[in-house]
Amino acid sequence: MKHLISPLDLSLDELSKLLDLASDMYQNPKKYADVCHGKKLATLFYEPSTRTRLSFEAAMLNLGGSVLGFSSADSSSAAKGESVADTIRVISSYADICAMRHPKEGAPYVAATHATIPVINAGDGGHNHPTQTLTDLLTIKQLKGRLDNLTIGFCGDLKFGRTVHSLIEAMVRYPGSRFVLISPKELKVPTYLREEVLDAHQVPYKEVNVLEEIMPELDCLYMTRVQRERFFNEEDYIRLKDSFILDAAKMQYANKDMLVLHPLPRVNEIATEVDNDPRAVYFKQAEFGVYVRMALIMTLLELTVA
């Protein structure tokens, strides 16, 4: 049995098959409407995350399956002090597959080592969020037609933004990837990412702190939110959160086929005036998130359609 704990758990071949399946689901949703009939997904959310949880639930419902679970630690046995290992042992007898969101890093890994059902990491602290990475990859593949030879700009909080780290780690596996890292100096990508991922794979990248100048170079621009909870004090947060805002004026510098992605939720880093620009695909991206989760559930459950 296989779990998805890190975005790199899937080989390029497995990833390619998964994205092809998600793409087919997007084109022909009816074909898959009953594939999970009689199967149950447990959503074990130890911290609130409406979007990710609903995306998983929508995915399972689209496949004809059922959903059970909890959406905060307060309403789970964790409030009584039960360990992740014990919880997953019990849940394994209630459901066929589970998606776990936990504020502590490594919790889904612990669950996977004790589970008898597939475990999907739905986000563990600032560590991994593999289904977001799969969502990003599907969006790029669907809308650009490829995952190789792309220049991707990452803007905003590149220090704490786990979606950025995971997508970079996923993209360095494709030939011709190039990155432009746009952030204030306080929020640059961590050293380990620079040394162990970018330099180790000899991937060209540059770090800049002005958005406009590099816009014409980009195939995709991945915007991120400066998250309040990642800061230790309010002053730093307020000083930095408005640093890099994408608006219609800056979009004028972009290529006509550049994509703007964002893991959502957005605060103010993308002005709402950009929403109607056809290059702004972040709501489409959220939609693709459901299809990639459908493909993942079906793959991990080893189900097929006739």
Add this chain to the structure above:
Amino acid sequence: MLNIGGLTEGVVIDHIVAGGAMKIYEYLNLDKLDCSVAIIKNAKSKKMGKKDIIKIDGPIRVDLDMLGVLDPNLTLDIIKDGKIIEKRNPQLPELVTGIIRCKNPRCITSIEQELVHKFRLTNKEKGMYRCIYCEQAYKR
């Protein structure tokens, strides 16, 4: 230089980062040994400026390679019949279980006390270990 002339069987743990000897002393439970143990702190070193050394005058039955987890640059001089029969750096183990603890306050091990702290060697040259749960690098 440390005089090891009187040693018939034992180990000299040399080139320990200055100030690191006590951590190794505690890990090896050297206080439990009957034989003589010498700790030299801040010895002069051409290579390191300052270093610590531990000399154990007797047999010791632990996996000395595990010391590489605490200090990858130390050297082990194995002595038998009054001679150095082996002089080497520790071979870093691929997996380290229950020796070092993850210091990441966001790691699941910070709230689940029964979890065994485990680390995987991720960079042999730098002697870098990462927690298998949260993947944070272990800082010595």
